[in-house]
Amino acid sequence: MYLDTEACYRAVKSKDRRFDGVFYTAVRTTGIYCRPSCPAITPKLANVSFHPSAAAAQLAGYRACKRCLPDATPGSPDWDLAADVAGRAMRLISDGVVERDGVDGLAARLGYSTRQLNRVVTGSFGAGPLALARARRAQTARVLIETSEMSFADVAFASGFASIRQFNDTVREVYAATPTDLRGRRGSAATSGVINTRIGVREPFDGASLLDFLALRAVPGIEATGEGWYERSLDLPHGAGVVRVELVDRPERYVPCSFSLADARDLAPALERTRRLLDADCDPIAVDDQLASDPLLAPLVRRRPGLRVPGHVDGTELTTRAILGQQVSVAGARTLAGRLVASHGRELGLDGEHRVTHLFPTADVLAEIEPESIAMPRARGRALAACAAAIRDGDVQLDRGADRAETREALLALPGVGPWTADYIAFRVLGDPDVFLPTDLGVKHAAEALGIDDLAGRSETWRPWRSYALIHLWTALSDTVPSEPLTKES
Known part of the structure; x- marks a missing residue:
């Protein structure tokens, strides 16, 4: 634009x-x-x-x-939703790939040469990967300076700067102010191990419905919820972490959150993954305007303006949970996932008081589990092991930098993975805004209650925001359908 x-x-x-x-x-x-x-x-x-x-x-x-x-x-909704190489690169840059692997590593992840990637990214964003990463570091640093009690040295380290001098020079250049000027009269204190900060979101933001969705599916050990808050463990590049977000409805444009990290260098990827979870970069006005043009969906949109598509912080975890959830209730899938965490998950090992205790099992661990040892049909257990092995071996990429069409094709090639599972992964892990699950029984129940006869045909009018229509239909079940639906793999 x-x-x-x-x-x-x-x-x-x-x-x-x-x-x-x-x-x-x-x-x-x-x-x-x-x-x-x-x-x-x-x-x-x-x-x-x-x-x-x-x-x-x-x-x-x-x-x-x-x-x-x-x-x-908030990030540009155009960048966040774009499936092209530039959009995928931006999402990986936000996750800290440049700091960890350099521009060469970023290019390799995307299957491009460094020169090609620089040309593509600069053409789309007016700056190359290094400049974009630098701007992201500066933003992270400013937020920490203004919202946390961390010392400036800790802020520099957590933001991804290689040295205090680089941190000071960048802050002065970008903001025409020193870190002391930005902090003002609050003073500096040593970090307590918990980093309190905030995430910008576009309004309206329906935090209550997002919390309800997450609470219904919360897996014991790795997730916990309470009145107005959600907490979960994070498996980050340098160690474990825990994030807690406040999801009460509020007029401010920010969601308060706190992080407890084994390694402060993981703050940037922790922030980015939490942004995905909250769907923070959604443009709710554009989505609601499009969906409200359908007279049958309009009452749902008016009831819950700013409804978000809950993302996820770990592709392996969500894929595992999707397979566990095939043809069972939400409660049943949650119970199975909880047993898997208890028997094969890793203990968190973080100091402090947390409501979560474990990290979800890695793909390496899941690939070695005997299918017969899981209390589920053997065919589904074999599907879980095959999918974990594909993730472990790199045959399936499950991050926001993956090509959505290629990932879907790779998933469908695995035994026991059908369209429902592949598409559920696409809209919660890959951030695809235009996914629809016509075979899902919950969607069918909600459509029937709304008087929608030709569901497949009518859903075409909801493009390119069918993922948001899907969430509206699922959320409407709490208003229209008292029983918990099954999900269905076709």
Whole structure:
């Protein structure tokens, strides 16, 4: 959109918050860049330029506005949902792949040469992978400086900087302020081991329904819920972690969250995976407008504006749970997963008080489990072992950098994995916004209650947001269907 100058300028003049994170406004006369909704500016059109990313604005020599904090916006919904190479690269950069493996490693993950990847990413975002990673580190650092009690040295380490000097230089360049200036009068204190911060989301945000969905499926040992909160364990690149998010409905544009990490370097991937879980980068206005145009779905949309598609933090875990859930109730699948965690999961090993105790078994462990040892049909046990082996061997990629069509094809080639399982993985792990499960019995019950006769045909009118329609139908079951439905693999 940033190439359409007139459309961007109209959004800036109207202070339209829906475009925060979609593009950035740079003002030549001040040398700063802002959100489209920034209350501090209404610049003349001749004095502004528009950029597709914060990194692109920074490369052009602009500094972040201190009032609207443009780098703290939710990610662009276009980037988050895009299935092309640039979108996949952006999601891996946000997960910290550049810090861990370098640009060469990122290119290898995507099957491109480094030169090709730089050209593709720069063409889409106005900046290359290194600049995008640097902007992400700066954003993480600023949020930690302003919201946590961590020392500056700990902030630099947790944000992914290689040295204190690099951290200080980047913060001064990006924000025209020192870390001390950003922290203000709160002072600095040593980290307590728990990092309290926040995640930006677009409004409206239906946190209560998201919590209900997660609570219904919470697996003992790795997940816990309570009044207004959800906690789960995280298997991160350098060690274990725990995240707790507050999901009460609130007028603010942030979800409070706290992290307990074995290694502070894992903060960036922990934040990114939690963003996926919350579907934080969704554009709820666009989704709700499209779905509400259907008179049968409109009452559901009005009842729950800003309903999110719950993502997931671990592709192996979600795939395992999807196979366990074939043709059993949600409660039955949760019980099976809990037994698997208790017998094969790893103990968390983190200090502090947590409601969770284990990490989910890895693909290596699951691939070695005898199918007969799991209290489920043998065919399904063999499917679980085959799927785990494919993940372990790299034949199936289950992260946001994977090609969705290739992953679906690879999953369907495995024994015991049909369209329901492959598509459920696609919309919760890969973030595909346009998945529909017409054979799911819960969906059929909800459609029947709403008077939808031709479900397959009508769902075509919900594109490209059928995943959100699916969540609306499942959520409506609590209003219309008292019993817990079975899921069905076809």
